[in-house]
Amino acid sequence: MLDIKVQKTTAPKQKPAADDPLKFGTIYTDHMFLMDFNSEKGWHDARIVPYGDIMLSPAAVVLHYGQEMFEGLKAYKGPDGTPLLFRPGKNIERSHMTAERLCIPPVPEDVFLTALKELIKIDADWIPDAPATSLYVRPFMFGTDAKLGVDVSDSYLFVIILSPSGPYYPEGLNPIKIWTEDQYVRSIKGGLGHTKAGANYAASMKAQQEAHANGYSQVLWLDGATHSVIEEVGSMNIFFKIGGKVITRDLDGSILPGVTRDSVIALCKDWGVPVVEGSLTIEEVYEASQNGTLEEVFGTGTAAVISPVGELRWGDKNIMIGGGEIGEFTQKLYDTLTGIQLGMLPDPHGWVMKVE
Numbered sequence: 507m508l509d510i511k512v513q514k515t516t517a518p519k520q521k522p523a524a525d526d527p528l529k530f531g532t533i534y535t536d537h538m539f540l541m542d543f544n545s546e547k548g549w550h551d552a553r554i555v556p557y558g559d560i561m562l563s564p565a566a567v568v569l570h571y572g573q574e575m576f577e578g579l580k581a582y583k584g585p586d587g588t589p590l591l592f593r594p595g596k597n598i599e600r601s602h603m604t605a606e607r608l609c610i611p612p613v614p615e616d617v618f619l620t621a622l623k624e625l626i627k628i629d630a631d632w633i634p635d636a637p638a639t640s641l642y643v644r645p646f647m648f649g650t651d652a653k654l655g656v657d658v659s660d661s662y663l664f665v666i667i668l669s670p671s672g673p674y675y676p677e678g679l680n681p682i683k684i685w686t687e688d689q690y691v692r693s694i695k696g697g698l699g700h701t702k703a704g705a706n707y708a709a710s711m712k713a714q715q716e717a718h719a720n721g722y723s724q725v726l727w728l729d730g731a732t733h734s735v736i737e738e739v740g741s742m743n744i745f746f747k748i749g750g751k752v753i754t755r756d757l758d759g760s761i762l763p764g765v766t767r768d769s770v771i772a773l774c775k776d777w778g779v780p781v782v783e784g785s786l787t788i789e790e791v792y793e794a795s796q797n798g799t800l801e802e803v804f805g806t807g808t809a810a811v812i813s814p815v816g817e818l819r820w821g822d823k824n825i826m827i828g829g830g831e832i833g834e835f836t837q838k839l840y841d842t843l844t845g846i847q848l849g850m851l852p853d854p855h856g857w858v859m860k861v862e
C-alpha cells in the first residue's frame with residue numbers, strides 16, 4: 507500500500523456556487539498530489555499538499571526539450587454522493603505506453619490508482635453536480651534534471667491536479683464547426699501521435715489558432731503523408747455515420763487511443779450497429795455529403811464526452827451535417843455514456859469505479 511503524507515490546507519478556497527456556470531479547466535481544488543522519481547529511490551515521497559506553485563530549475567529538461575506527458579479523466583458524484591471514476595485503468599494503461607515512448611519511468615498501476623483515489627477523496631466536496639459538470643482530473647509528469655545537454659532526465663515529478671469543470675465547448679451539445687487542416691501536420695506514424703504528450707499539442711497550436719481566426723472551434727487532422735485520410739480532431743477522436751455504418755480511424759500509430767473512442771465502439775457493438783475501424787478520406791466524406799449518405803459526425807474525448815459536428819470546412823468546400831441539429835445516434839451515445847458515468851444507467855462492462 508502506498509504511504510501518502512497528507513498536509514491539509516489551512517486556508518480552504520471558496521468553492522464555486524452551485525449555480526455558477528463553470529468553464530472547463532480554469533479553477534483548481536484545495537490540494538494536489540506530488541511524487542518524485544530519481545534513479546536511486548525510484549518513485550518516492552508521495553504526498554498530498556495544498557494546491558500551489560511548484561519550484562523548478564530554469565535548466566529543467568522539460569522546459570527545453572519537452573519531456574512531458576499527461577492524462578485526463580473525470581470524477582463524477584454518484585447518486586449516493588460517492589465519487590465515481592470512469593475506466594481509470596485505461597488511462598493508467600495508456601500512461602504506461604506514453605511513458606515508454608518518452609523514456610519516462612512509469613508510475614506503477616496500484617500507486618497511480620491509489621494517488622488518484624486519495625486526492626479525489628480529500629477534495630470530494632469540490633465535485634460539482636449540476637448537469638454537464640464534473641471534476642476534471644489531470645495527472646502529468648515531466649523530467650526535472652537541471653542539464654542543457656539533450657539527454658533523458660534522471661529525475662521526474664508526477665503531479666495530479668483537479669479542476670471542477672463545465673462543458674468543454676461553450677457550444678455545449680450544440681454542433682461545433684471544424685476546420686480541415688491540409689498544410690500542417692500534427693503527427694505521423696513513428697512519432698508521438700499515439701501518446702498523450704504535451705509536444706503533440708505544441709505541434710498543433712498554429713493550425714488551431716488559424717482555425718479560430720476563421721471562426722472554427724477545432725482542427726480536423728489528415729494523415730501526415732498524403733493529407734487525405736482523416737485521423738482525429740485536436741483533442742478528440744472522430745466518428746462518421748455513413749449509410750448506417752459507423753466509421754473511425756484505426757489505431758495506426760498516429761492517433762491517440764481514446765478511452766471514449768473505445769467505449770463508443772463497445773456501445774456500437776452492444777447495439778448491433780456496424781462499426782468499422784479503418785481509413786476514410788475527406789474526399790469520401792465530401793462525396794457522402796453530396797449523395798445524401800452522410801448521416802452524423804461526432805467527436806469523442808473525456809473532456810467533451812460526445813461532441814456533435816455540424817460543419818466541416820475543407821478547402822473551399824463547406825460540408826454541412828445534420829442541418830445544425832445534434833443527430834439522433836449522437837444524442838443516444840451522449841445520453842448513454844453520461845448516464846453510465848454518472849451511475850444512473852446500468853454498467854454492463856464494469857466501467858465505473860467507486861472512489862471509497
Ligand SMILES: *Cc1c(COP(=O)(O)O)cnc(C)c1O
Nearest residue numbers: 741742743762764765766807808
Ligand atoms: C486525450 C485525447 C483524445 C481523447 O481521448 P480520451 O481518452 O477519450 O479522453 C483524443 N485525441 C487526442 C489528441 C487526445 O489528446
